[in-house]
Structures are given as structure tokens and as C-alpha cells.
Amino acid sequence: MTEINKQEVFTQVKDALIELFELEADDITGEAHLYQDLDLDSIDAVDLVVHLQKVTGKKIKPEEFKAVRTVNDVVESVANLLKDA
Template sequence: MNNEEILEKINQILVEEFEVDNEVIEANNNLKESLDLDSLDYIDLVVLVESNFGVKLVEADFRELVTFQNFYDLIERKMSKN
């Protein structure tokens, strides 16, 4: 899966599963503010990412995330290790 496919898949998950408006999903937008997810939503997001991308996410991974681009980069890094 290339970078663009990862980005498209993540955005599709956010739109379909979390009902996020496509317009707020911009690489430099603040992830937490834009998504307005609660702790249970983050658990759902982790499960969806793990099942769709075959990567394992831990709590520490989310501490460094600020923007959507950070999130895309995280998934890419995790996938490249597999």
C-alpha cells in the first residue's frame, strides 16, 4: 500500500465510521480538535486501524500526534516495519 492509498483509506474510515466531514480532514489540521473524539472513539479508531492496516498501535503512539499528517506518517511507519 502506497502513501496515497494509506491516506485515502484513513480518510474513508474517518468519514464512514466517525461521520467526520471530509472538509475538516486536511493534513495540517489538528487531529484531536477536528475529530472531537472521546476516549471510546479512540479505542474504536485503534481497532479499525489495526484491522485495516495490520499494525499494532499503543497509547504512546497517540501522544505525539497533533495533525492528520502525523497520523498518516504514524501508520506509514508502522506498516513499513511489517
């Protein structure tokens, strides 16, 4: 298994946020909070999970995503998912 490139995961997450929610690329940083900074809600979070499942081909457990607060948290969650493959 190759090492998971977190920069690639970040790029995928960023692209998903731009595509799904029409966010400005400059607003999406690793430290950006999904709910406060990017103005997403719980329905948006579900949409993001569904999109990431399609991109990764992996099932994301809802309980794993409950602790996610920032873009970096999403990246870590996806990277861990891919690492466990």
C-alpha cells in the same frame, strides 16, 4: 517491501474517519487536528486505532499513538508501522 504510499494511507485514514465518526470529507485534511478540528475524544481515538489495526493487520502500540495530534500524524504513524513490517 514496496514503498509505503502515504497518499493511500491518508485515504484509508480519511475513509475511516468518515465511516466511524460521520465526518465531512472536506473537513479532513492532513493539517486537521483530531481533537480541536474534528471534535474527536480519547474514546474516538481508541476506536480509530482499533479500526486501523484491522485494516493494516498490525498492532499499534498505544504509546505510539499518544503523540498523534493531526491527521498527518496518524498517516505517519500508520506508514511507519507498515514500513517496519
